[in-house]
Amino acid sequence: MTLRAAVLGHPISHSKSPALHRAAYAHLGVDIAYSAIDVTEAALPDFMRQVRAEARADGSWRGLSVTMPLKSAMVAEVDEARGVGSALGVVNTVAFESEGEATRLVAYNTDVTGIVNALRYAGAASAPNAVILGGGGTAAAAVAALKELGAVSAEVFVRDVSRAAEARAASAAVGVPIRVLPLAGAAAAVAAADVVISTLPPRAADALAGELAEELAAHPSSALPAHGSPGVLLDVAYDPWPSRIAAVWQEAGGTVVPGLEMLIYQAVEQVRHFTGLGEALPAGVTDVMCDAVGAPRRVF
Structure with missing residues (x-):
């Protein structure tokens, strides 16, 4: 089964997130298909109901990157916001976390x-x-x-x-x-x-x-x-x-x-969440993400 992740926002066609994430998953050998989906703030509740249904049905969803104008509205669509995302009431990342037979949607702010x-x-x-x-x-x-x-x-x-x-x-x-x-x-x-x-x-x-x-x-x-x-x-x-x-x-x-550069560094944190690798994420992932969008490599 191909796993899924996506960036949501409106407009979204300009987003470089697909290039960043696809490069990371290819480097890691992880089968996560990452797409860009145009979602307005008004359409977000219906979209998230559909995502939850799909997550229950096949467990394929691994993560959502969230951009404007959805960063505040997404808080109401998840089960929990953690860390600074909870304090701010603004999130840009949703991870799908298994809890027994259930799937919880947990939001973070990696910006x-x-x-x-x-x-x-x-x-x-x-x-x-x-x-x-x-x-x-x-x-x-x-x-x-x-x-x-x-x-x-x-x-x-x-x-x-x-x-x-x-x-x-x-x-x-x-x-x-x-x-x-x-x-x-x-x-x-x-x-x-x-x-x-x-x-x-x-x-x-x-x-x-x-x-x-x-x-x-x-x-x-x-x-x-x-x-x-x-x-x-x-x-x-x-x-x-x-x-x-x-x-x-x-x-x-x-x-x-x-x-x-900010986009790259916040996306690295998203890849940690979506793959479940956390701090075990190989350092070379950042390099291939930089290469994917023509950004200079940095020493981490």
Whole structure:
């Protein structure tokens, strides 16, 4: 029997998750077929009822990767959310775990690990002055990631300050105070930050990028972090790449982390869950996943 896993979201055709997971399972010799399925938030309950029925019938399902706009809605569709996913109320991973003759759907948030690893491998060992762009589900994971990096607070810039509930909830859950501010006028704070995590959709930061270019050109290095150049920018939007804000940041001498790297590192954690290998997952799996999407290999 071929086992099954999939990435769910809307839209989903752009997703690189199938390439990452298929490369991992081929390397491991595990027979898991991984597909991309377009599911809207409204359609999610019916879809998950179907998945549960299939899991009871043949036990073929092993995991679901969850992307926007389903990361919060999925919590209501599983039997349990564990770890930071439970604290945040935002998940991106569902594992199918056998319990006797029953199958339990258990959700996790591997985005946090993905963000932490992406930043650490770029040299951001800490985040004393941190900015997050966006206030949704991925921003919630970013708040939790900043906690792991030692941040004591963060500024969160959003297009609509009334729609940052997930970031606010994450702040309360992990104990990192945040200030939610309008995205317009964020350029000065972004330029001065040691770590910037953009969770905005593709092209949503283009206007800010123009303002940021002017800000960086107008101010001396003394207005920037202690090293005199922009810090580390992680832009989770990886298509198209480079994004306009990433290009501006890099031109000014800052370190840019493509969202593709975060995607890889969170997917590694998903493979651990879907295969049941956990910490026994061979290190070489990460290399083949990087190769599958043209990303540089890192030392783990």
